[in-house]
Amino acid sequence: MSNYSSYPEAELVDLLKGRDEKAYSYLYDHYSAALYGVVLRVLNSEEAARDVLQDVFVKIWRNIQSYDAGKGRLYTWMLNIARNTAIDVLRSRRFKDDQKIRELDNAVHVNVPAMSTTMFVDHVGLSKVMDQLSEEQQRLLNLAYFRGYTQEEISKELEIPLGTVKTRIRNTLIQLRNILQRS
Amino acid sequence: MNIQQYISSGIIENYVLGLASSEEAQELERLAAEHPEVQAAIDNYQASLEQLADLYAVQPPADLKTKIWESLSHADEGSSRYDEPALQAGPGLQEQRSPVSMSGWKWLAAACLVLLIGSATLNWIYFNKYRDYKERYDAMAFNQQTILADNQVYKTRLEEFRQDMHIMMAPSMKPVVMQGVKTHPGMMATVYWDQNSKDVYMVVNNLPAPPSGKQYQLWAIIDGKPVSAGLYDMTDPSKMVQKMKNIQGNVQTFAITLEQKGGSSTPTLDQMYVAGNV
Numbered sequence: 001m002s003n004y005s006s007y008p009e010a011e012l013v014d015l016l017k018g019r020d021e022k023a024y025s026y027l028y029d030h031y032s033a034a035l036y037g038v039v040l041r042v043l044n045s046e047e048a049a050r051d052v053l054q055d056v057f058v059k060i061w062r063n064i065q066s067y068d069a070g071k072g073r074l075y076t077w078m079l080n081i082a083r084n085t086a087i088d089v090l091r092s093r094r095f096k097d098d099q100k101i102r103e104l105d106n107a108v109h110v111n112v113p114a115m116s117t118t119m120f121v122d123h124v125g126l127s128k129v130m131d132q133l134s135e136e137q138q139r140l141l142n143l144a145y146f147r148g149y150t151q152e153e154i155s156k157e158l159e160i161p162l163g164t165v166k167t168r169i170r171n172t173l174i175q176l177r178n179i180l181q182r183s
Numbered sequence: 184m185n186i187q188q189y190i191s192s193g194i195i196e197n198y199v200l201g202l203a204s205s206e207e208a209q210e211l212e213r214l215a216a217e218h219p220e221v222q223a224a225i226d227n228y229q230a231s232l233e234q235l236a237d238l239y240a241v242q243p244p245a246d247l248k249t250k251i252w253e254s255l256s257h258a259d260e261g262s263s264r265y266d267e268p269a270l271q272a273g274p275g276l277q278e279q280r281s282p283v284s285m286s287g288w289k290w291l292a293a294a295c296l297v298l299l300i301g302s303a304t305l306n307w308i309y310f311n312k313y314r315d316y317k318e319r320y321d322a323m324a325f326n327q328q329t330i331l332a333d334n335q336v337y338k339t340r341l342e343e344f345r346q347d348m349h350i351m352m353a354p355s356m357k358p359v360v361m362q363g364v365k366t367h368p369g370m371m372a373t374v375y376w377d378q379n380s381k382d383v384y385m386v387v388n389n390l391p392a393p394p395s396g397k398q399y400q401l402w403a404i405i406d407g408k409p410v411s412a413g414l415y416d417m418t419d420p421s422k423m424v425q426k427m428k429n430i431q432g433n434v435q436t437f438a439i440t441l442e443q444k445g446g447s448s449t450p451t452l453d454q455m456y457v458a459g460n461v
Contacts, residue, residue, distance in 0.1 A: 024252075024255065028248055028251065028252075032242075032243050032247075032248070033240040033241060033242050033243065034233075034236040034237055034239070034240045035236075036240070036241050036242070036243040037236060037239035037240040037241040038236050038239060040241055041239050046244075049243075050243070050244065050247055050250075053243055053247060053251070054247070054250060054251050054254050057251045057254070057255060058251075058254055058255060058258045061255050061258045061259075062258055062259070070216075071212065072225070072226075072229060073226075073229065073233070075233050075236075076229040076232070076233060079232065079233065079236050080201065083201070084201070125238050126238040126239060129235070129238060144200045144201075144202055145200050145201070145232070148201065150202065151197070151202055166193040166196075166197065167193060169193065169196050169197065169200065169202070170191075170193040170196045173196045173199070173200075173228055173231065176231050176235065177227060177228065177231040180231050180234045180235070
């Protein structure tokens with residue numbers, strides 16, 4: 001997926017700030033899949049992910065004026081909006097209640113953090129990357145990035161000391177970076 | 184501070200994963216602005232996470248784009264649901280409005296405007312009509328006043344005629360026709376002398392209008408001596424029959440002379456116009 005094929009990012013940002021319809025269409029066509037993927041990965045519910053993706057684009061529309069290219073790329077900014085919005089919904093009480101009912105109905109996905117690795121197993125590129133991470137690294141990445149756990153929560157969940165969490169997260173990201181650079 | 188040590192402390196990883204506290208994040212952003220290697224490390228990880236997101240990419244349902252497009256067209260209105268204090272948009276956000284559809288209140292405002300214009304137009308039309316009718320009404324009211332006043336005049340005049348007629352038709356009334364003398368042929372006036380009351384009334388049948396400063400005076404010749412029977416006022420045409428002085432005695436002749444205004448004690452005989460024997 002080439003995200004920067006037709007617009008230089010600075011130009012795209014200017015067009016978005018100017019409410020250019022074509023720019024938003026372009027943005028949707030090129031980024032919606034990645035943003036939807038992240039949201040879906042966090043919420044594990046297509047229905048909820050649809051609503052959240054809509055919220056994400058509205059937030060992008062409403063907040064594009066405050067986007068500062070000096071603080072990071074547009075893609076990262078949008079990913080953070082998508083991830084944070086999805087995590088907020090995940091943490092909201094109503095979603096938890098819905099999720100409980102879902103779990104009772106299915107009685108399958110009891111271990112919520114673990115299920116996400118099985119969900120996208122058909123995605124060849126992803127599994128190729130994930131295969132190169134240890135199970136613990138995958139869980140770390142999942143808890144920290146896709147579930148919004150704090151370091152303390154991760155420490156409890158994985159039963160490892162807080163100081164170790166920091167080191168292992170760092171190692172996980174370095175390894176992820178190396179894998180992605182190789183592929 | 185040793186930057187390499189800072190980079191390897193794990194804070195950057197926490198930051199890009201969203202795990203850093205806000206104090207840590209602020210310090211990191213400050214250091215990133217000062218040290219390109221810190222910024223490079225951040226960029227590096229963010230690029231990795233972007234790549235990871237590419238791998239997780241799932242095409243959203245096909246109909247979602249239309250739905251999102253629709254919600255974007257309303258995104259600038261009301262609802263604070265999407266406002267994040269940290270991301271509050273500046274005033275620039277308000278400058279551009281959604282291009283797609285008009286919101287409810289705009290329709291309402293447009294409808295109100297149409298109604299207002301309609302109402303104003305009708306007001307104008309009705310006001311003009313009102314003014315037209317008012318003018319016509321005033322004209323008619325004026326005409327009616329005039330007619331009423333005229334009617335009053337005619338009524339009065341008719342009453343006078345009736346009284347005049349009543350006087351002249353009375354059985355005791357003795358008419359004396361005065362014909363023009365030699366110097367004034369064709370002239371004529373008539374005296375009606377009530378034999379009971381001895382009241383004298385006079386009607387001008389044909390006398391020229393007197394010159395200014397002059398007036399006709401009626402005389403009764405009793406036993407050869409002229410006695411003034413009063414002045415006749417020619418200035419009011421409505422008073423055809425005028426009551427003169429009461430005349431007692433044995434009158435042989437009535438005559439009219441033209442005298443100075445106000446009358447004379449003796450008649451100017453060469454100014455006699457008409458005369459008639461009883």
